[in-house]
Amino acid sequence: MKLHELVEKIESFRTLKKNWDSYNGNPIKEPTIKLALSIAHRIDIKQNWFVSPCGSGEIHFESKKGSYISIW
Numbered sequence: 001m002k003l004h005e006l007v008e009k010i011e012s013f014r015t016l017k018k019n020w021d022s023y024n025g026n027p028i029k030e031p032t033i034k035l036a037l038s039i040a041h042r043i044d045i046k047q048n049w050f051v052s053p054c055g056s057g058e059i060h061f062e063s064k065k066g067s068y069i070s071i072w
Contacts, residue, residue, distance in 0.1 A: 010033060025054075032059055043061070047065050056072065
């Protein structure tokens with residue numbers, strides 16, 4: 001995923017409401033989104049990162065090389 005794709009995906013998490021995943025998932029809080037955006041600009045994009053929201057309100061980054069970062 002390219003940097004602009006990571007940023008767009010992270011920003012889309014702002015629209016998630018309570019129960020967004022049908023398992024009572026929590027919305028992603030603004031400080032978590034801001035920190036994730038900051039991290040997205042600092043990680044080695046060559047590792048091909050994937051980013052996803054988690055039901056606990058955190059954001060999870062994972063690379064194809066096996067690295068991961070969880071933010072909440």
